[in-house]
Amino acid sequence: MAYNDDERAIIGAAAARENMAPAAWAARAALAVAVGQLVPVPTDTREVMQELIESRKQTARPHNNFNQLQRMLNTEALVGPVELTEAVADRLMMVMAQQLAVLQRLDAATLQVMRERRGR
Template identity: 40%
Template sequence: MSFSDTELAVVRTAAEREGMASAAWAGRQVMAVAQHVLVPVSRDAGDVLRELVQARVHLRETVAALRSLTVTGPSGAGLPESAATVVEETLKAVARLDAATVAVMRERRPRS
């Protein structure tokens, strides 16, 4: 299997969340789809998922940039408390995007 950088970031995050190696997590998901335990998402949901993944990666990059400012800051003293609050709110936004991404990934077709 091959993944784009964005897709690999999602796989790594999911694997870390479950305490697994990325390859083991991906293998488990592939087997779940093959055994019809997990059904791939619809095309529309896939578009939403891609958008969520892109937003998630952008937010993580933003957090990394903000954290580097809190360490080095323009005067070497870090950022004021208000900036630390922005970092925390951004981390909460990343967590919400993670949850939304997982929800879309787990979409299932009705079984009849």
């Protein structure tokens, strides 16, 4: 295998961390990939995973807001049909917009992971 100076330096540093010769380290890594023991991942995998984790957290927030709206609409003070006031409608629209934004972020992150996995 042929490497440029930058690649040689990266392999040398990785080999040094494991107290190995660069050629031995490269051979071990190549074999691990070849037998499926090691799966190469893009360098932005950490960012994609952080986005998925953040999206999961964000999906709980609108759910909590929906619960708050439900409690508000079901209070004992309200008797008979519930009037949809402008304040309630505005709050509902805000919660729905938040939910849509979260789902769009989650969709984008999921599609990114799918694109990355397609090449394997």
